[in-house]
Each structure stands twice: as C-alpha cells, then as structure tokens.
Amino acid sequence: PSDNAHVSPFYDEQKFMTFEPDQGGWNNIRMSMESVLAMAVAMGRTLVLPPVQGMYLLDTGKHRHHKEEQKKHFSFNDFYHLESIANEHG
Secondary structure (H helix, E strand, O other): OHHHHOOOOOOOOOOEEEOOOOOOOHHHHHHHHHHHHHHHHHHOOEEEOOOOEOOOOOOOOEOOOOOOEOOOOEOHHHOOOHHHHHHHHO
16 A cells, blocks of 8 residues: 555654553453554554463453363463564564
8 A cells, every 4th residue: 555655753663662451351451452562563663561460351260161270371472473473563
C-alpha cells in the first residue's frame, strides 16, 4: 500500500515502550497487548514486557476436571511467538 513508506514522527529506535497488563480478564489483556505491540512497531520502539506472572482467571490452580495442578504463571511468550515478531519487525 502507498502508506507503507510513511514514517511516524514518533519513530525512534533508541526509545522504549513498556507494557503492564491490567487486572482484567484474558481478552482485555490480549487486546491491550496487541494494541501496544502495534504502537511499538509503528513508532520503532523496543517493547518491554513484564516478567512471568499470574494472570487473572488463568492462575486458578487446580482445574476441576484434572487432578494435576495447572500452570499458574505465564509470560506473553506462552501466547505469542515473540521471536517471530522480533525477527519480522526488529
């Protein structure tokens, strides 16, 4: 597309953008993550993600249908292939 060559006036590869998920459900966190990722790519910023942590409604411990404990702490790499994103946009 013709806008592919446009460079944002905020583009600066020497700056960072941080993201910290709120205490909402997974869909709210996912939408926020996708928005901040798009902004970071558009502005040429390095996106800094939080460390592995519990996420609301995903860290409930034992699943009622399984006897073993389910995973309680997640990183965004559990849901997104961050290496591929970095290779494409880095």
